Amino acid sequence: MVPRRLLLVGEGNFSFTASLIDTLDPGVSVTATCLQHPDDLDGDPVTQENLQRLRERGIEVRFGVDCTQLAHALQAHDKDFDRIYFNFPHCGRKAGVAKNRELLAKFFQSCADVLAKEGEVHVALCRGQGGTPADEPQREWHNSWQVVAMAALGGFILSDVRPFSCEAVPGYKCTGYRTINEKLIAELSKHFPLRRLKCSFPLLSQGGTSILPPGTCDLSAFWISLREDNSHSESLTAEITQEMEEVLLLFSECALPKSPGQDDCIAAQEGLHEQAKLCLRPSLLVHAETVTCSPDFLSGPLHILSGPVYRKCHISPFTMPAFHETLLILGLNKNVKDSRLASLLDHLKDILDNLLTQTLLEGSSLSPSVEFVLQPNGKDYVIHVKSLHFGPDCTENLIIGTVVTSIIVSHKQQCFVFVSLNLDLLAMLVYDISDWRLLWTFDNRFLKRFAPGKTERFKSYSLYPPRYVHDISFWLDKKKGFDDLEFHTVARAVSQDTVISIQFLGRFQHPETEQVSLCYRLTYQACDRALSPQLAAAMQSRFRKEIQRQLHVSLR
Template sequence: MSKTREVLLVGEGNFSFSAALSETGGDDVGVTATCFQSENETYRQEGVALNVQRLRERGSVVLFEVDCTCLKEHEALQDHLFDCVIFNFPHCGRKSGVKKNRVLLMKFFLSAVAVLKDNGEVHVTLCNGQGGTPCDSPMREWHNSWQVVAMAAEAGLILREIRPFECEMYQGYRCTGYRSQDKGFHVEGALTHIFTSSLPHTMPEKLKMEKTVGKETVCFELPAELSNYINRNFLGQQSHHPVKTVQEQLHRELKSVWPVCTINEDFPELVYCLPEMLEACDPTLTHSEVYWIKPTDTYVFDQSETKQNDCESTDDQQSFTGSYALRPSLLLHVQEITQNEDFSPGTLYAVSGLVFQRVPICPIRSPAFHQLLLVGMFPVESHPLRCFQDSLESLLIPYDVSFEEVQTGLEQQVWINSKMLPKFGRITYLPSISSAVDEGLQLVAVSVNLDHLATLIFGISDWRLLWSADPRFLKHFELSPSGPFSPFSLYPPSYLHDISFWMDPENYDELDFHAIVREASCGVVKNVALVDRFRHPHMGHASLCYRLTYQSSDRALSNSQVLALQNQLRRLLALRMQVTLR
């Protein structure tokens, strides 16, 4: 026996839509139909008596004098939850203007979620052009529309779908105007907007971490802006994540040419790193792009004893030299791979994992991503660089990926580029590491940003979606592992806000500013652009003005939330950076 779907309709005029829905839905739909007017006033309208009779004969509930902006306060609704709440052609009446109608929508959405079940839907049908989405034809300018998606966001709702309003499906339906006036709304080209609840935004927090590096167990705090990227297990055996799918596709393609050995060893995400090591493994990395970590404590294991030494604060360790860092590239593990006793020429060794890089906030680069590293020793005469390029080209060319050969001194390499992100992968010889190996063999390494590749292959418009905690993201790939991605939040609104301050150029690190923006905004700032810079001719200080674009592709983001986040950013900047806000 199928479960009855409980539907609440608000703002009904002559109840013709409710009656048609009740008859069309049959026993699978339980209808509660309401209107704003009194019973006596409503019954003066043509056809109301017949439509109410049709509803009640089917066991539907009919209520009068129900205010759609405070549904929970109505005695008959306060203890009831619905699968769907429908509001067709909301309007404040007369020439009320777009601002008043936006307020009506916002109050309705806030009221509707109070009587909505988990995973319930809110349906709002608007005349063509009112909603302010690209589905309107023609589309009005944003300031002249009802901004339905932004109003729904105030109640934590996201737009899941837009459908044409097909009034002919509802037999006997006749559209009335505001408060059942004779002049009805224009239903031609009308659109039904379907909203669902989204997850709330959460403030990132510093995580206490513990990692083993060599003979030491290092305790440290993970930067707050990275907390969303840790322990997600996207590459686990049971994962359906698109990054895992891309990894497997690359493995399959390469296995058709070379033997591939997947290394399951869990290389630590924290590494002991010197600047010269960085330059040797990846010359594109700079010192400022690395997340350098100051340990809070270390545990040193003494092999001459069978016990672990007591925890020591790094401030007391006089012998501490070098630096710890969150690995910026898997290329730092090449030496460990090649020195393994199982490493042999002719086989490709594959390892995948998270890497971390301090980068500015922008739509194309993320501070953490999954990287695939392939390492192998091959005869020089086999031209392994060209072979790798040919193999990857056959797989990636359909996604507008290009390959650029570069010769720098003795080093030969091939950059893998996309239109959005240049140098997201690299094929290179490693002469400094391979100098001690048998003559006639060359060590080749391939590194690829799997996250960026996943956005290209599956048509994911925003890399932040890869990290979404909303189950609807992964559910899409469980049902359609190879098809293009269909967003579950359509046309998310964006908001622009500027922030300006005085700073000392000698002590200012722009990447520190971006890190604070990520933390304060809960990751919803999509882009940061420097729009103005002024240096005082006498004081030496400089004034900077940045423009922040707030937008979330998986969670509701309202104007009121953005204002709160912007204020939070101002507080954190004043606390953590030596700047004077303007």
């Protein structure tokens, strides 16, 4: 039977309908529905683009349609569909198999009321969910969605099983799985009107780091010096834009100068060419004034900016030199600042708590742990997550973001709230990923650990990777001093991020010369590839040479 009337339910962003209509004969009638209401979808440009395309083709679109009550949602003359589609159904949030079985059962029973006599119901499920012999991998029956049994409750039998081919419907994007950023934005859109900004700002920032989040300073930035007479310097910051987001910046191959300090000032006074100080942006906050002073900036909506940022940091499993940041910008009338800020923080806390508890084991006694810690200036906050969730490697509360209200922007009646969130660290906590380096791996085995439509704890594919310990001690140069952060930065670069910890062992001062010696222990371990003892030893040998050259120390 050639289907003449099609019904699609549970459409998330209508990308399946938009793709399907190109494969149909002109005489086929299509009705596309979703559970959400139009206001819920206003902030998603992909959905709006698909809806516009459907309207241009004359496709009927209905909102607020509950797929478990189709007879109630559709009028009498809108029944007798030849085919009903439901792609990747899911109750959402932390719904288990029982809830999703119930959804399927009610859906099939509802289909019986609106399906033509010889009609078909097409349901797309993820691998293993169906609980049939055709599923690969096969789950235990009690842990599947038992699609055959649920269909039987509506009077249907399973007549065919086919693989779902994304190539057959180009442009289709399942919304059952979203990145951490998309989940965050989707939840915020329920409480605030949103405007997503395209991050076309340069990766290189000029003008210092005075407006950065609490705890960030000049010393944590990757500084680059450009001579003023360089003909390319003016266009450099404009050319290095968001296109570089897809490129993994290999810090191990970058020879970046130290932070501008006293030596630079002396050199300038001695008549050397004046240099323009640029740094890889340590936060999207460096673009705050540009965004808020833009003519199309609106007070009221929550503006969202996302992109990569870079900071020098000490080596640990939960601190990273490059990560993806989302910046939320809210322009407020000064008269309502306190109430709107409180509302934003309350909703944000609930959203983050929900994200962080998705992968907790059933019956766990741990409770949501997000807290906003007011800073000494009485205006800004640091967003803490209690470390008791995340194992022995995490001994302190983790900082996943900041709330900044102290930035002064030239507006008469407006004030601004900036919320900065470390998406990479948030993803680590949500999926229980113990090492930030895995987020940058090219190993496909990492991606295979994440099933579409699920939020599950990450299981490592590298068991018992070997560790190699090397100690190093050296005398300090009395005139040059010693920068512990630079010591970690050199170790990170030389080892290509295989040094996982640096432990300070002791300090010794010679009784006669008063020269100071420091001793450290470095531990090498790879997270996604084999690391031999010979390679670790070679890296340690190179590290010994580099700290002499860059930090002006003398080995013992």
